[in-house]
Amino acid sequence: MTAPDSIMRCASCDGFGWFEDGGGGEDCDWCRGVGYVYRDGQGRDRPIPQGDFAALATDLEALELQRLRELGYQGSAKKPWQQAIRKDSKLGRDPYADDK
């Protein structure tokens, strides 16, 4: 019996997806710049494949809202690809762009 994968905030970058390195910032290797990872039933984390983003959009948006609230942000959450902070990251691309 294996538990389904859950989506966890990346323990390495704390959901930011990148690190300040004094220069332009650097993508997190642990989550591949996403800020979130899959955690399987054994507690192992692995990066979320880019192809899963569209299906996980609602979950990721909820996690982002929770994270922003913890940071003191009062507004509503933007979808990850609408955030300027992510425009150069893996989530900076609208997964629905192909549908338009």
Ligand SMILES: [Zn+2]
């Ligand atoms: Zn990370």
